[in-house]
Amino acid sequence: MLWETVRLAFGAIMRNALRSFLTVLGVIIGVGAVIAMVTVGQGSTSQVESDVSKLGTNLLMIRPGQAGQGPGSPGGAYAQSLTLKDADAIEEQIYSVRAAAPSTARSMTAVFGNENYTTSVAGTDNRFLIARDWQISDGRQFYESELRSGAASCILGATVVKELFGNYNPVGETIRLKQISCRVIGTLEAKGASSFGSDEDDRILMPVRAFQRRIAGNQDVSIIFVAVHSGASTEKAKGEIERLMRERRRIAPGEDDDFSVMDMKQISSMLTGISTVLTGLLSAVAAVSLLVGGIGIMNIMLVSVTERTREIGIRLAIGATERQVLVQFLVEAIVLSLIGGFLGILLGLGLALIGARWLSVPFQPDPSIIALAFLFSALVGILFGFFPARRAARMDPIEALRYQ
Numbered sequence: 054m055l056w057e058t059v060r061l062a063f064g065a066i067m068r069n070a071l072r073s074f075l076t077v078l079g080v081i082i083g084v085g086a087v088i089a090m091v092t093v094g095q096g097s098t099s100q101v102e103s104d105v106s107k108l109g110t111n112l113l114m115i116r117p118g119q120a121g122q123g124p125g126s127p128g129g130a131y132a133q134s135l136t137l138k139d140a141d142a143i144e145e146q147i148y149s150v151r152a153a154a155p156s157t158a159r160s161m162t163a164v165f166g167n168e169n170y171t172t173s174v175a176g177t178d179n180r181f182l183i184a185r186d187w188q189i190s191d192g193r194q195f196y197e198s199e200l201r202s203g204a205a206s207c208i209l210g211a212t213v214v215k216e217l218f219g220n221y222n223p224v225g226e227t228i229r230l231k232q233i234s235c236r237v238i239g240t241l242e243a244k245g246a247s248s249f250g251s252d253e254d255d256r257i258l259m260p261v262r263a264f265q266r267r268i269a270g271n272q273d274v275s276i277i278f279v280a281v282h283s284g285a286s287t288e289k290a291k292g293e294i295e296r297l298m299r300e301r302r303r304i305a306p307g308e309d310d311d312f313s314v315m316d317m318k319q320i321s322s323m324l325t326g327i328s329t330v331l332t333g334l335l336s337a338v339a340a341v342s343l344l345v346g347g348i349g350i351m352n353i354m355l356v357s358v359t360e361r362t363r364e365i366g367i368r369l370a371i372g373a374t375e376r377q378v379l380v381q382f383l384v385e386a387i388v389l390s391l392i393g394g395f396l397g398i399l400l401g402l403g404l405a406l407i408g409a410r411w412l413s414v415p416f417q418p419d420p421s422i423i424a425l426a427f428l429f430s431a432l433v434g435i436l437f438g439f440f441p442a443r444r445a446a447r448m449d450p451i452e453a454l455r456y457q
Contacts, residue, residue, distance in 0.1 A: 076353040077393030079346025084397025084426045085404060087336050091422045092405035094332025096414035111281040112317040113291055119313055132311040134273035139301060147293050149285035154180035155261055155274040163217060164229040170216040174230060174257045176264020184278035192224040192239025195260055203262035207235040211243035211254035233267055287316050347437035354386050354441035379446035386438020387431055394430025398423055
């Protein structure tokens, strides 16, 4: 009985194929838009989490000046710089800290032979590789003697290697940074571009003392990367670092900090939350198309009931029950919605794939969202198809047979 009802529904739909397609177009667009928005949104969230993880795991960053303050403001650009001793004190006195890496950087032009490339040159030490969870792909890290003496040796990021050396192995070669000849002792493994707008591989590392003496001309440290032991609380470590830094910088009780400590987990959570909210808002707007599609189905089903009044009268006159007529038109509305839902899924996945490639984010379709959108399309058919179906079932057979 149910299969016969479905067959009749398909027959009625195919008799007016173009009208049926235009009717379900709202459902197709609604389902497709919701799936596309959610899929791209989840890919964006995953990309944000991946980009944050490239900075290192359980990572804190300490900078001079209060976060968000501009030049000249209290605790801003004129705040006392960090020092190498600050990094050593954090690593030695705070048990949960795995490594505290000082770093200070400048944009410089690196030259090798006839090739030159402008990149970021950072003065740091081997703790940078621990804090940023970075591996040496070829060559070695700095010797302790190089760090102590401030030798002009350097480790190149993958982008710098590509721009200066192409496919040639640079280990053992010498590059020039202004008037400094720097021997390449190693290369970093590639981490790729970040959606924050920076290329993680576009950097050169050199011993921090060499950088301070021969490039910066001072003993300042612009940032300290702090890696917390796995399983330790970054929030607790952050509080301990703030207390230690206030003590070292002689900040009196009640005075504002002239430094800031940022927790990458908090930044990741904030960015993920923003991405989730935006995805939800866009999906809600897209879901309005489903409502419009449902209204379209109700409208066309009312027209169909009017057109088939004599057919309904004949069925009722030869013994069909109100329930059977109700089910017939309700099934027809549901079939229309499910067809729209199926086509909408295909459209949504196609748009999501295009969007993911265009935005360079992972394509991660969520089966639960796809199933929910499909079921919602069926619900639209039930809700908006019930009134026309009930109207058909309650017709007076005599009046229906007299209808011209």
